[in-house]
Amino acid sequence: MKLKSTLGLAIGSLLAASSFGVFAQGQGAVETEVFAKRYFTDSVRNMDNGNLFGGSVGYFLTDDVSLNLSYGEYHDIRSTTATGNKNVKGNLSSLDAVYHFGTPGVGLRPYLSAGMGHQSISNLTPRTGRDRTTFANIGAGVKYYVTENLFAKASVDGMHGFDNHQSEWMAGVGVGLNFGGSTKPAPAPVAEPAPVEEVVYEEVVEAEAVRVELDVKFDFDKAEVKRDSYSDIENLAEFMKQFPQTATTVEGHTDSVGNDAYNQKLSERRAGAVRDVLVNQYGVEANRINAVGYGEARPVADNATREGRAINRRVEAAVEAQAQ
Numbered sequence: 001m002k003l004k005s006t007l008g009l010a011i012g013s014l015l016a017a018s019s020f021g022v023f024a025q026g027q028g029a030v031e032t033e034v035f036a037k038r039y040f041t042d043s044v045r046n047m048d049n050g051n052l053f054g055g056s057v058g059y060f061l062t063d064d065v066s067l068n069l070s071y072g073e074y075h076d077i078r079s080t081t082a083t084g085n086k087n088v089k090g091n092l093s094s095l096d097a098v099y100h101f102g103t104p105g106v107g108l109r110p111y112l113s114a115g116m117g118h119q120s121i122s123n124l125t126p127r128t129g130r131d132r133t134t135f136a137n138i139g140a141g142v143k144y145y146v147t148e149n150l151f152a153k154a155s156v157d158g159m160h161g162f163d164n165h166q167s168e169w170m171a172g173v174g175v176g177l178n179f180g181g182s183t184k185p186a187p188a189p190v191a192e193p194a195p196v197e198e199v200v201y202e203e204v205v206e207a208e209a210v211r212v213e214l215d216v217k218f219d220f221d222k223a224e225v226k227r228d229s230y231s232d233i234e235n236l237a238e239f240m241k242q243f244p245q246t247a248t249t250v251e252g253h254t255d256s257v258g259n260d261a262y263n264q265k266l267s268e269r270r271a272g273a274v275r276d277v278l279v280n281q282y283g284v285e286a287n288r289i290n291a292v293g294y295g296e297a298r299p300v301a302d303n304a305t306r307e308g309r310a311i312n313r314r315v316e317a318a319v320e321a322q323a324q
Contacts, residue, residue, distance in 0.1 A: 025104035037172030050077030090121025113139040135159040216315040223269035237282035255309035267293030
């Protein structure tokens with residue numbers, strides 16, 4: 001059914017209600033972490049392997065890229081020098097850019113990192129004072145988000161000194177918190193019903209539900225609206241502007257690849273993405289649009305084929321109108 005002709009039947013009003021919570025991850029989120037790492041030193045430095053304990057704070061510039069500042073202190077390291085065996089003390093500060101793979105949400109997110117570090121340690125050489133080294137850092141690891149806010153991490157980091165040309169590495173684990181990211185739209189106000197005694201109907205009009213399939217498809221594991229899908233969304237926006245009392249529900253769906261919980265959140269993000277286009281691109285009032293996700297529960301094509309899965313990665317719009 002063509003979008004414009006279908007919307008022509010939807011004359012009436014629909015009370016829209018939406019329920020969204022704070023989405024902890026994503027652009028603008030802050031992550032804090034405490035970590036413990038095993039430090040493997042270059043053999044020519046005459047130091048035993050040791051431990052690094054510390055913490056970090058990161059800020060997400062986008063949904064996938066964060067900038068992380070970390071600080072740690074060394075423990076259980078000894079050096080062998082001409083003056084004897086000494087306990088090495090010191091610290092390591094680093095600034096790294098981190099790219100996360102996958103989609104924000106509960107589950108695994110592998111990552112790669114690169115940046116700079118500065119090491120300051122004592123008792124490494126016979127001379128007094130501290131030994132300072134600037135490192136180039138590279139790293140890889142995986143985070144598991146137990147919830148939107150809590151994660152555990154395992155990592156491997158390589159370091160190469162600019163001034164001493166020595167290469168060292170660390171392996172570690174950590175736990176952290178993620179909070180303060182981009183938010184989904186706030187709940188739309190729900191109008192309180194008028195007292196029964198004040199409502200008088202001369203004629204009972206039965207509500208008719210009209211379902212519209214928008215031509216909005218998505219790439220696998222993505223929730224970004226493609227530009228070639230904007231025309232149908234614009235038609236829906238024009239209709240809602242023509243009938244200001246109309247409201248709609250935008251419904252997101254996925255194919256069957258992945259687990260149910262992940263697909264449920266992905267479908268919600270897809271519905272929210274179409275809602276955002278209606279509000280931000282075409283000026284439809286936010287409280288007139290409800291966005292919900294149904295995950296993989298309502299396929300319209302065969303998920304056993306590539307073509308069927310592409311069709312199932314879709315968004316539909318439901319409009320309730322008064323039958324004439």
